[in-house]
Amino acid sequence: MKFLQLCLALVGLQYVTAQNFYDKNADIAELTPKTFDKVVHRTNYTTLVEFYAPWCGYCQQLKGIMKKAAKNLDGIVQVASVNCDEAKNKQLCAQYRVEGFPTLMVFRPPKFDLNKSPEDRIRLGNHASEVYKGERKLRPLVDFCVSRVKNYVNRIQRLEKLVDTLSAKPNSRLKAVLFSQKEKISPMYKSLALDWLGAIDFHVFLNSKLRDSADHLKKLPNDTKDLFLTLQETQVESELSKLVIFDTETQKHYVYDGSSFDKASLWRFLSQWAQSREGPFTKRQAYLDGVKSNSKKVRNKNKKNKAAEENPHDEL
Ligand SMILES: *[C@@H]1O[C@H](CO)[C@@H](O)[C@H](O)[C@H]1NC(C)=O
């Protein structure tokens, strides 16, 4: 009997000291009650959270998939985890009614009404949570998370409507328009809209729809009209996308002429005209990196990035 108790005690001890799965993973944030709200709720991003216990076999099997999913979702959906075996996390796991391991939960932010003035917009409330019940495989999990990204990108269908949107209006937000051949709005473009939510409005317009009467362009300021006349010649049949920022107040526009359409490049272009709250090189990102790395070494590395992060214009 004594021997059995000793064994149980030893096994118990092993549980207590069991390592977090993702402490050393740069893509997944191991959360605690201290960091959970800030990471999951104080954001316009969707977050995938795995509630797990290190001893659970299904959790161990999922580990590799989680790591790959987090790489796939980088910059689009936040990925985090909570070790429910840790005494300090037990309350948190109970709060979200975690009953079995692993439990995969997707947290989705509330929608903002951007037509209201910033003061009248409700403060970012808690996200709605939803348990993932699909297959514990990479593709279905990633697809599910991407489908839960809030979309603030507006598709404009007709040239006339686009002209209306871009005609001079004082005190209105900057407008980004992506002229593209693709019907589908990419998750990355949606994530840019999240980074500049309330600062830049994001639109997409199909290249082929530029092929409409130039009469519609009359309302535009001269410079903008000239841009559209050029686009009607060069962009209609193009397979390439073109991103343009319009400032309807000053009647200026800025065309992105970089060759790569990765997030960091676009981010640098956009940050010339408006400050983003989330996304690469922001304070928020530095905070997230700190939570993810959870180690002194990487924290110091982040400190070095501080200068760049405080003045994103230095990045150009
Ligand atoms: C989310 O977007 C709203 C609307 O513009 C903004 O007021 C808020 O600050 C954003 N939240 C974060 C954490 O960036």
Ligand SMILES: *[C@@H]1O[C@H](CO)[C@@H](O)[C@H](O)[C@H]1NC(C)=O
């Ligand atoms: C715009 O162009 C038209 C015709 O080319 C010209 O008459 C007009 O003065 C221009 N407007 C401005 C504000 O430059």
